[in-house]
Amino acid sequence: MTAPTLISAEERDALRESVGDLLRKRSDPAAVRAAIGSTPRMDRELWSTLCNDIGIAALPIPDEHGGAGASFVESAVVLEQLGATLSPVPALSTALATATVLIADDAAATDRLLPAIASGEQIVTVAWADSSGWRRPGVRAEAGLLSGTAHFVTDAEAAGTILVLAAGTDGTTLHEVDTRADGVTVTPLPTVDPTRPLSRVDFDDTPATTIPAPDDLTDRLRTHAFALLSAEQVGGARRALELTVDHTTSRVQFGRTIGSFQALKHRMADMFAAVETSASISAAAVEAVVVGRSDASELAAAAHVHCSESFSRVTGDAIQLHGGIGITWEHDIQLYFKRAHGSSQFFGQPHEVVRSLSRTVLA
Incomplete structure (x- = not known):
């Protein structure tokens, strides 16, 4: 399998901006709510545009199979942007399907599956x-x-x-x-x-x-899943913090914006710290997976635990700081709260992962 092409920081920033611009135009809250009420529950038009115009499904797929020859680092950049908008498109599923095929490394399967995944022609x-x-x-x-x-x-x-x-x-x-x-x-x-x-x-x-696949397929796939999901969680947590800052700097109580109260400032400072530490450990986990570091599985598991707990804590604080409107269907913050708690259960609950890591350390 061809080694991934080295992508510069500037190119990743350009990718982040391109995806972010598209999502701001095409995946606002109204579009998200319309898509989750459709059958199937996805935004097909947005997914087609993301695949055809930006090529997000092709990013980690080698050139010889119709891909961009980049890596899952670039996929994580995209997932973070999609996590910020909660866009209902099969990006995480596609990334994990690609990882499964690449880990299996069977010539017939890669020839058969990867080109259709890369083009967006087939959802896997x-x-x-x-x-x-x-x-x-x-x-x-x-x-x-x-x-x-x-x-x-x-x-x-x-x-x-x-x-x-x-x-x-x-x-x-x-x-x-x-x-x-x-x-x-x-x-x-x-x-x-x-x-x-x-x-x-x-x-x-x-x-x-x-x-045909290696005996450690499940463990390696779980490592990819933890790392990629953590990137999506970072995007969601960061957006929840942004929504909270916007609300507290516009909501007036007792003649002052509530964001000027010191207790709320402290809460939002803690939220900010949770987001930034999540971003750091997620980036470290994704890079470790891509370069094949020996501690990639431990880093990915740690990212899953930390990002899951941070996302849940940030959105829980966000609900409280929004007040009563935060639990209404009309406000978007409740969707982030639900995504946080749902994603924390994916691929292994945090307490299960901590127990498994403890056994590994003590063995």
Whole structure:
């Protein structure tokens, strides 16, 4: 596989600005709310523009497979911008599907899947959780057929292909399934966070294409997931802080803007510190994953814990500082609060990750 092209800081800033400009024009709160009420729950037009005009799906995909030949560092830049607007597009799902194919490193699978992902022609997601979470697959593989249920599958209702991690006699195996195949049933689920569409996917003796993959696929994919999700969480937390500052500098009480009260200043200073430390550990985790550092899994896990807790704390404070309007459907801050608590459960709850890290350190 070709090594990623080195991208300068200036080019990353240009990417950040391009995506941010597009989202400000095309993914305002009204557009987000309209998209989450559609079927499927995504903004198809925005996704098409992001793929065709900016090429976000192609960023970490090698040149020889129709990609930009960059890396997941650039994908994280995009995810941070999308996290700030809560745009309902399958960017995280696409990044994780790409990571799955790249980790598997099977020539036939990369030739078959990556060009369509890079162009945005095909939406691909990953299914690998059972009803209790991401510790074990909810699907079993036997004789090339899949049976069982995958839970918490992101963007499955819009996907054409699902990469399924399944339990088999020789451990976890990887399979490619067309969502239109016999025995596949995708059931969109109601969610606390309406901006993150989740589905249950049932398999009933479904024929699937097996993709050869290394034994550590699940661990490596989880490391990518923690790191990339943390970037999205940073964007959401930063935007929640911005909304709070805007509110407290315009809301007048007792003849003064409430943002001038010292107690509120202290709260927002703590929120700012949480956002900035999250940005630092997220960037470190993503870079470690991209360059293949030996401590990448620990850094990614730490980023998941810190960014999940910080995002939840920042949005919780934001709700309080907004007052009664903060819990109404009409105000956007409640959407960030829901995204924070929903994303903290993804790929492993923080307390589970801390327990796992502790075992690793003490072993």
